[in-house]
Amino acid sequence: MTATLPPALLTTPEYYGTLAAVRRLGRAGVKVAIAGSTRGIAAFSRYAAERHDCPPTRESQRFIDWLCRYGAARKHHVLCATSDDTAWLYARHRDRLARVFEIGGPSVETMYALLNKRLLFERCSSLGIDVPRAWFPESLLDVLDLAPELPYPVMIKPATQILFESRTKGVVVRDPQELHVQLQLFRRHLHGRAITEYDPRVTWPCLQEYFAEAAQSIYNLSGFIDRSGKSVAVRASTKVLQHPRQIGVGLCFEKAPIRQELVASVAALCRSVDYHGVFEVEFIRTGDRFLLIDFNPRFYNQMAFDIERGLDMALLSYYSALGDDARVKEVLVASRNERSHGPRVHLHRLNFEIMLRAQRFSGALTDREQERWRAWHSLHAERSTDAAHDPLDWLPGMLDATRNIYGYLRHPRAFIRTIVMNR
Numbered sequence: 216m217t218a219t220l221p222p223a224l225l226t227t228p229e230y231y232g233t234l235a236a237v238r239r240l241g242r243a244g245v246k247v248a249i250a251g252s253t254r255g256i257a258a259f260s261r262y263a264a265e266r267h268d269c270p271p272t273r274e275s276q277r278f279i280d281w282l283c284r285y286g287a288a289r290k291h292h293v294l295c296a297t298s299d300d301t302a303w304l305y306a307r308h309r310d311r312l313a314r315v316f317e318i319g320g321p322s323v324e325t326m327y328a329l330l331n332k333r334l335l336f337e338r339c340s341s342l343g344i345d346v347p348r349a350w351f352p353e354s355l356l357d358v359l360d361l362a363p364e365l366p367y368p369v370m371i372k373p374a375t376q377i378l379f380e381s382r383t384k385g386v387v388v389r390d391p392q393e394l395h396v397q398l399q400l401f402r403r404h405l406h407g408r409a410i411t412e413y414d415p416r417v418t419w420p421c422l423q424e425y426f427a428e429a430a431q432s433i434y435n436l437s438g439f440i441d442r443s444g445k446s447v448a449v450r451a452s453t454k455v456l457q458h459p460r461q462i463g464v465g466l467c468f469e470k471a472p473i474r475q476e477l478v479a480s481v482a483a484l485c486r487s488v489d490y491h492g493v494f495e496v497e498f499i500r501t502g503d504r505f506l507l508i509d510f511n512p513r514f515y516n517q518m519a520f521d522i523e524r525g526l527d528m529a530l531l532s533y534y535s536a537l538g539d540d541a542r543v544k545e546v547l548v549a550s551r552n553e554r555s556h557g558p559r560v561h562l563h564r565l566n567f568e569i570m571l572r573a574q575r576f577s578g579a580l581t582d583r584e585q586e587r588w589r590a591w592h593s594l595h596a597e598r599s600t601d602a603a604h605d606p607l608d609w610l611p612g613m614l615d616a617t618r619n620i621y622g623y624l625r626h627p628r629a630f631i632r633t634i635v636m637n638r
Contacts, residue, residue, distance in 0.1 A: 228255030232514030286315025378407030
């Protein structure tokens with residue numbers, strides 16, 4: 216069977232989801248090629264058979280042109296989306312890419328309906344799916360009208376992360392004056408030309424109701440839905456720690472029970488926009504409510520956690536791109552039940568250690584909190600996965616540690632603000 220598997224091309228090697236996919240596909244016997252504008256961690260995996268330099272996704276036309284040249288020279292590669300940028304760009308240029316790649320996935324309209332906050336929240340509301348209150352100004356006059364009436368604190372977030380150059384998650388503001396200041400600063404973060412031409416409104420951010428529970432009560436539902444929209448396999452987890460802790464990237468996750476009513480809601484959302492493929496959906500849990508805040512139709516950072524728990528996201532995406540529905544069904548059936556001996560938590564150990572030590576020094580983390588997180592880590596150490604480290608594929612983890620430490624030293628102000636002071 217291995218000899219008949221076509222090779223795969225994965226881009227954006229700096230992401231942990233890409234690394235997880237490289238490892239899983241490589242172990243399944245798929246020859247994996249990596250392409251990126253930088254030599255990200257996935258390019259140094261022992262399972263990366265080829266490494267190529269390509270333009271960055273923000274230079275969209277050059278990036279797509281490079282892909283087409285690559286595909287024409289090396290036909291029959293499978294192309295899978297590894298980021299918001301590639302999910303949207305592959306859908307936007309699907310007709311052209313499909314001539315030289317095996318590529319699946321939905322239309323650009325479907326992708327954008329899920330990756331744009333305004334469209335996502337509108338669709339959820341029409342389906343009765345609970346979402347936070349959100350406002351979408353399109354001018355300074357809109358902001359002036361909204362500012363006095365908003366239920367502070369509120370969050371300023373990008374309307375979409377597609378081709379968003381800074382990758383900033385957002386900022387919390389507590390009064391109208393701070394809103395005006397931070398909004399002007401936030402609008403300096405630019406989106407790429409391809410997305411602003413597609414939808415000029417993305418230059419204005421989203422204003423979203425803020426919930427303090429988001430720091431430790433993000434419920435993640437990740438899974439795969441097939442082309443028919445009827446067959447779904449999922450895993451659930453809770454994001455228990457992020458950095459910065461108010462709005463940030465997930466640092467620690469725990470396995471969680473699957474809530475079937477949320478699975479039904481996500482499946483209904485997918486069917487309503489004709490989406491099939493990999494997904495990761497985030498909900499804020501506040502009291503008895505679960506508010507959908509993000510839908511990610513691509514690989515995601517903690518994907519290794521779900522793969523180790525028996526949900527084979529990389530192979531499902533690969534076979535789906537090939538149009539091999541029989542293999543998709545086979546892997547879905549095998550993925551239905553979570554492995555009883557699988558990991559219970561997922562974390563980025565290096566950043567976890569750095570944050571605990573730095574925030575204890577600054578006082579941003581109390582002694583009691585420090586002890587609680589140390590006990591948590593000790594309890595789950597033997598049944599955990601790491602974002603980068605793998606004893607059978609050690610070089611990406613070492614490189615990730617080196618680059619993280621170098622980044623902190625290179626940008627000390629950002630390190631002090633976000634990691635040490637937790638702002």
